Amino acid sequence: MNRRLSLLPSLPIYLLFHLLRKIPTLHQSGIFTSPAPRLPSTLEKTTFLESKKPDVYQTNFEPTSYLEYFKLDQDPMAKEVLHFLLKHYNATFKPGGLKGKLLIDIGSGPTIYQLLSACETFEEIVASDYTDKNRQELEKWLKKELGAFDWSPVVKYVCELEGHRDRWAEKEERLRKAVRQVLKCDILKERPLEPAVLPPADCLISSLCLEAACPTLGACRDALHHIKTLLRPRGHLVLSGTFGSSFYMVGDKWFPTLPLEEKFLLEALQEIGFTIEKLEKAPRAAETLLDNRSDYTGMFFLVARRGD
Ligand SMILES: C[S@@+](CC[C@H](N)C(=O)[O-])C[C@H]1O[C@@H](n2cnc3c(N)ncnc32)[C@H](O)[C@@H]1O
Numbered sequence: 001m002n003r004r005l006s007l008l009p010s011l012p013i014y015l016l017f018h019l020l021r022k023i024p025t026l027h028q029s030g031i032f033t034s035p036a037p038r039l040p041s042t043l044e045k046t047t048f049l050e051s052k053k054p055d056v057y058q059t060n061f062e063p064t065s066y067l068e069y070f071k072l073d074q075d076p077m078a079k080e081v082l083h084f085l086l087k088h089y090n091a092t093f094k095p096g097g098l099k100g101k102l103l104i105d106i107g108s109g110p111t112i113y114q115l116l117s118a119c120e121t122f123e124e125i126v127a128s129d130y131t132d133k134n135r136q137e138l139e140k141w142l143k144k145e146l147g148a149f150d151w152s153p154v155v156k157y158v159c160e161l162e163g164h165r166d167r168w169a170e171k172e173e174r175l176r177k178a179v180r181q182v183l184k185c186d187i188l189k190e191r192p193l194e195p196a197v198l199p200p201a202d203c204l205i206s207s208l209c210l211e212a213a214c215p216t217l218g219a220c221r222d223a224l225h226h227i228k229t230l231l232r233p234r235g236h237l238v239l240s241g242t243f244g245s246s247f248y249m250v251g252d253k254w255f256p257t258l259p260l261e262e263k264f265l266l267e268a269l270q271e272i273g274f275t276i277e278k279l280e281k282a283p284r285a286a287e288t289l290l291d292n293r294s295d296y297t298g299m300f301f302l303v304a305r306r307g308d
Pocket of ligand 1: 212
């Protein structure tokens with residue numbers, strides 16, 4: 001028989017009763033067990049892990065792998081994301097829409113799709129990204145270098161939206177002329193384009209960058225504040241991205257993302273003086289739900305105006 005159990009009958013019955021009554025209190029006081037530690041949330045784990053990596057984008061983000069997402073004819077996710085974004089860029093920058101002198105694209109990555117409509121109504125465009133490789137990949141396309149990504153299916157699609165598919169080569173040239181610089185950018189810094197000095201822009205574009213760059217909602221609020229400093233008063237911010245995403249894959253590399261929600265985004269923008277002029281949303285399409293390269297639940301495209 002268990003030795004401890006065999007001792008029980010020898011204890012005075014009142015002592016045993018007293019001890020049993022005390023057990024819950026002793027548990028709470030931590031004498032029997034120390035309190036269970038609070039488990040870190042996924043976001044905290046992610047942030048912790050990321051803070052241990054020296055520079056995850058600079059080291060792991062391979063532009064040519066990322067560009068696989070933009071093969072419009074081959075990839076259902078490319079179709080879903082691009083059709084949504086390009087339709088709204090087209091509506092935003094069509095004749096009678098936004099126009100001006102300077103437009104800055106924040107966190108351009110190695111892509112140009114986000115500038116195809118805007119290059120018709122803005123005279124000068126400045127692209128920017130955090131990583132050297134992304135900026136080099138962009139320059140490759142701008143300078144028509146060997147091995148540059150073939151954007152022509154996407155350019156043709158945008159020309160079709162504009163009503164003249166046959167003018168796609170002219171559009172490519174217009175965009176190449178409009179892009180004046182490709183700058184280093186870090187939206188986590190108070191002055192994201194430092195040391196470059198630019199006049200305040202009439203319009204800012206940023207696509208799929210906030211959720212990739214910001215480790216926390218607080219950092220995201222700050223980043224919106226930082227990019228606002230690049231925009232003139234009454235200028236427009238054209239922001240797009242994913243809702244509810246916690247990661248995406250680029251080739252075989254895993255990148256954590258900040259799951260954004262509509263309420264947070266709108267409140268954060270309004271708090272720093274933006275008026276929301278347009279918000280378009282789309283839930284994730286059924287055709288891409290099984291694609292495990294990312295877990296986003298939907299997409300957004302918004303236009304906001306700086307108030308002061
Ligand atoms: C998902 S990609 C989006 C690229 C492109 N804008 C697009 O629409 O496809 C995220 C981009 O954010 C950039 N990025 C990461 N951290 C950043 C930071 N702190 N500041 C600015 N850009 C950053 C990355 O280099 C990458 O190009």
